[in-house]
Amino acid sequence: MRSTSAILSKIFTQRFYVENTGFFLVLFYVLFGIVNGANLLNYHKGLMLGFLGNYSFLFMVLLLWTAYALKCSGFILKTFQLQGYDFLFPTMGSIHKPARMRLWFVLHTAIYMPVLIYAGIALLVAIQQHYYIPAGLIVLVNIANCIWPLTLYERKLTQPDIIFFTGHLQRWLNQHFTKPPVLFFLYELFTSFPRRIVSVKLVSTSVLWLTFLVMRQGEYFDLRGLQIGVMVSVLVHMQLMVHHRAFDDTYLNFMENLPIKLVTHYGRLIGVYVIMFLPEMMMITVNAYTKTSAMGLVTVFATALSLLILFRTMLFFPKMNPEVHVRYTMVTSFIVLFMILGHYEWPAILLLQVASAIIFFKKYRQYEPYIESDS
Numbered sequence: 001m002r003s004t005s006a007i008l009s010k011i012f013t014q015r016f017y018v019e020n021t022g023f024f025l026v027l028f029y030v031l032f033g034i035v036n037g038a039n040l041l042n043y044h045k046g047l048m049l050g051f052l053g054n055y056s057f058l059f060m061v062l063l064l065w066t067a068y069a070l071k072c073s074g075f076i077l078k079t080f081q082l083q084g085y086d087f088l089f090p091t092m093g094s095i096h097k098p099a100r101m102r103l104w105f106v107l108h109t110a111i112y113m114p115v116l117i118y119a120g121i122a123l124l125v126a127i128q129q130h131y132y133i134p135a136g137l138i139v140l141v142n143i144a145n146c147i148w149p150l151t152l153y154e155r156k157l158t159q160p161d162i163i164f165f166t167g168h169l170q171r172w173l174n175q176h177f178t179k180p181p182v183l184f185f186l187y188e189l190f191t192s193f194p195r196r197i198v199s200v201k202l203v204s205t206s207v208l209w210l211t212f213l214v215m216r217q218g219e220y221f222d223l224r225g226l227q228i229g230v231m232v233s234v235l236v237h238m239q240l241m242v243h244h245r246a247f248d249d250t251y252l253n254f255m256e257n258l259p260i261k262l263v264t265h266y267g268r269l270i271g272v273y274v275i276m277f278l279p280e281m282m283m284i285t286v287n288a289y290t291k292t293s294a295m296g297l298v299t300v301f302a303t304a305l306s307l308l309i310l311f312r313t314m315l316f317f318p319k320m321n322p323e324v325h326v327r328y329t330m331v332t333s334f335i336v337l338f339m340i341l342g343h344y345e346w347p348a349i350l351l352l353q354v355a356s357a358i359i360f361f362k363k364y365r366q367y368e369p370y371i372e373s374d375s
Contacts, residue, residue, distance in 0.1 A: 205279065313356045
């Protein structure tokens with residue numbers, strides 16, 4: 001059982017944290033990066049006292065924790081549907097039910113652990129400050145968030161062909177809409193992985209909203225500050241890039257053999273990320289068009305899209321797994337950050353575009369689907 005637990009931990013727990021590295025980087029930025037280190041403890045204590053003393057605020061926090069529990073359960077359920085993970089059905093199905101329920105509980109709580117740690121600290125503060133009713137609500141909601149997903153996992157074993165509401169949406173779209181190639185991946189996200197794209201977009205727009213809020217409260221507007229927020233927003237999209245590669249590997253291999261020019265393939269790649277980042281560009285335009293010039297907005301958009309394209313083309317290198325990809329994207333981000341702070345935005349954009357084009361045109365025809373090493 002120990003070896004089974006270790007294997008399942010690699011499949012579910014480790015993959016979850018690797019694939020959601022961008023999400024946790026943004027979360028760390030929101031919770032710790034925007035606060036002076038000397039005031040960090042007071043900030044979080046004040047935040048906890050804020051939602052413990054206000055039931056509306058507490059309801060929002062509990063709702064966010066439940067949304068994270070949904071993200072965790074959605075990840076586990078989607079893993080069963082991934083190519084190469086069919087063995088999970090007979091493996092989990094062969095385990096005695098009480099032992100299997102314990103495994104489900106361990107796996108789920110392992111990826112729900114960040115919330116449990118923060119909720120545990122909030123619970124201690126609540127007891128210390130005599131907020132007993134909020135403390136009881138925190139305990140009940142977190143116990144429920146650790147238990148109710150177990151029934152979904154059991155249901156998935158007995159009904160592996162469960163189709164969510166997106167199945168009906170997908171059939172309707174297939175009947176009424178012919179997709180151009182640039183929408184293939186986006187269509188896949190919205191119909192088969194709606195929680196993933198929605199969660200990424202919520203976090204991404206939250207980062208931008210927080211960036212504008214900080215500048216508004218400070219009564220200033222700094223284009224470089226906005227670009228830093230945009231860079232963090234781009235990093236949130238890293239898990240979608242890994243998913244994009246998996247989608248191309250699985251479904252779009254045939255396109256390499258079609259008489260299509262490389263420049264057309266490159267244009268399709270750019271189009272995917274222009275459309276994907278469109279909500280953020282609209283949000284930036286609405287909040288910044290009166291505070292900066294049109295050229296300033298173009299600079300911000302060009303920086304974001306250049307980073308997105310380069311980060312995606314990096315995945316054309318062989319043996320570029322998610323962990324290595326994160327390292328290279330972080331190094332690139334720090335270099336671009338210093339260039340932005342030094343007012344070298346357009347040289348940075350030019351370098352990013354040139355690097356993206358060189359990687360794509362050199363590696364696209366040579367690329368082979370990534371296979372995780374057994375070692």
